[in-house]
Amino acid sequence: MLVSQGFPLAESDIFPRVLCLVLASLLYIAVFFAIGAMISIYFDSSKTALIVAFTIWVFVVLILPRVGFLAAQIVAPTSTAQSVYREKTARRSELRAGLEAERGKIMGEVITEMMRKSNITPGEKPGTSVFTIGPEHIERMDEKMAPLEEEARLKYRDLAARLDRRYQRERKHQDTIGVNFSRITPTASFIFLATDATQTGQAKKNTYFQTGTRYYETLDAEIFSKMSEDPGAHVHKEEIPDPMPPPSLAEPTLAETLQHAALDVLLLCFFAIVLTTVAFLKFFRMDI
DSSP states (O other), X not given: OTTTTTOOTTSTTTHHHHHHHHHHHHHHHHHHHHHHHHHHHHOSOHHHHXXXXXXXXXXXXXXXXXXXXXXXXXHSXXXXXHHHHHHHHHHHHHHHHHHHHHHHHHHHHHHHHHHHXXXXXXXXXXXXXXXXXXXXXXXXXXXXXXXXXXXXXXXXHHHHHHHHHHHHHHHHHHHHHHHHHHTTSHHHHHHHHHHHHTTOSHHHHHHHHHXXXXXXXXXXXXXXXXXXXXXXXXXXXXXXXXXXXXXXXXXXXXXXXXXXXXXXXXXXXXXXXXXXXXXXXXXXXXOO
């Protein structure tokens, strides 16, 4: 049916992933078959076994996989992206205010020097002497502001990098705890395995964010580091860097996917073997 609808099932990079998904589904079904066998052996009444099986299914499939991530938010709370952005904005505003104050101070020094060279006293009536600020004076102010701007840029860059690293570290720690908590059920392991096989899971997510981080570092080195933090600074047209091409997202290979999902495969095998063993041990001890 998939082939008749035009799905490229026979392609070399798709068929192995579909095969992995089918095998993972069979392993997941084997786990629930073992659960059903164990419940049927432990309970004499079919009605009781049905109620217990349905209750276990609700917990295993609908509740416990989500409880793991909710518990992770309580155990390891993180800052929000909005709070990190507000903190960055506040620090940037402080640095810009400091640069504006320094620019005003330097501008006052340049004007005072111009007045002294033009033999104008500060108390002289306006209109008696005239002086103008030319390009050479702006260049002098830019030269004096350049080291201050560079210092402010580096300070903000280091601060933003620390905030981003802290936020990413907290989120990664929380995600790890949530994933490990949810793995107490075979459903969560199957979800992680299936989404990795179809390139919509954690492996693809990690690749996406790693590509974005590398692209941002390149942008920072080629473009952002050459921009002034002072909005009043004079920028020449030739100083504006050329735009960079968008990044190319590398697709994880099947071997990398299986390596990332190895723990989920082992957990599904563990659940299937243990539950089947418990069911058969109970069965062999029964008097039939």
